[in-house]
Amino acid sequence: MNITGKRIAVLVADDFEDIELTEPREELAMAGAETFIIGIEAGVVVKGKHGTTVEVEQAAAEVSEFDFDLLLVPGGQGPEKLRLDAGVLDLVRRFDDAGKPIAAICHAPLVLVSAGRADGRRMTAYRGVREDVANAGAEVVDEPVVIDGNIITSRNPEDIPQFVEAIVEILQ
């Protein structure tokens, strides 16, 4: 599997689940992709639940969906902040409208909920918020990775291998 030159936007906010950023980023880099940190505000240093820090290279509101091949959203408590930002929700909708892949793990499907893009989609999510994704109109299932068109979702850090595999496949 080779995804050399593919550009992946990674959408983060404070209290993201560290390993859901670091592990996919490392594996995707090894497969040849470039990852870019996108957030609510450019230049801000964002901190994970367990202390990982990353600097936001570009604000979601300024990002063109056409500069990237995929939008990756780690979980943790970051998505609770991302889902309140108009620029983030607009970016998610633009990616989705362009048919570009969006990969959301753990709590990140809540960002799709707030963007109004969960309704009618087949998805999974972290167990503790699955009911909220279903209440937003998604068909929620308990599987390690769920692919519905351009939407890839996974449940938790244990699913990272299958989640990354699905990302690599969709980028072929």
Next chain:
Amino acid sequence: MNITGKRIAVLVADDFEDIELTEPREELAMAGAETFIIGIEAGVVVKGKHGTTVEVEQAAAEVSEFDFDLLLVPGGQGPEKLRLDAGVLDLVRRFDDAGKPIAAICHAPLVLVSAGRADGRRMTAYRGVREDVANAGAEVVDEPVVIDGNIITSRNPEDIPQFVEAIVEILQ
């Protein structure tokens, strides 16, 4: 205000928001109430997001609603675990069926969602999950404390003074 002898069940799971347990507990004790730690499993030590530890005195499934005057649910990530436990949801429904007060702050309104007791209620919640409470059928407002019959809800740690005041008043 005197609530001497009132018995308050405090419902916690790992990763609760420490101050939403410790501060109400201290203030309610000063006002004369007794608090009891209830959880998913008796005897287990539960740890807050910031390190506070408490031992679960009684499992939710074993608690009689008639032994207590009010059910208090702190927020944080504890409610995501509580909402998945059948014994917890049953206890919430029994409190509600008995018309006993339930006070939920921050993420804790999600427990009312999963118990099926948010629909049609006027409530508030932590900003990042307010949409989920609304999607479950609640009328969600942005106020420091909301009282709808026996249901008291607040948004975050800054609302603790008004939240505790409402608890003390309902216990008169």
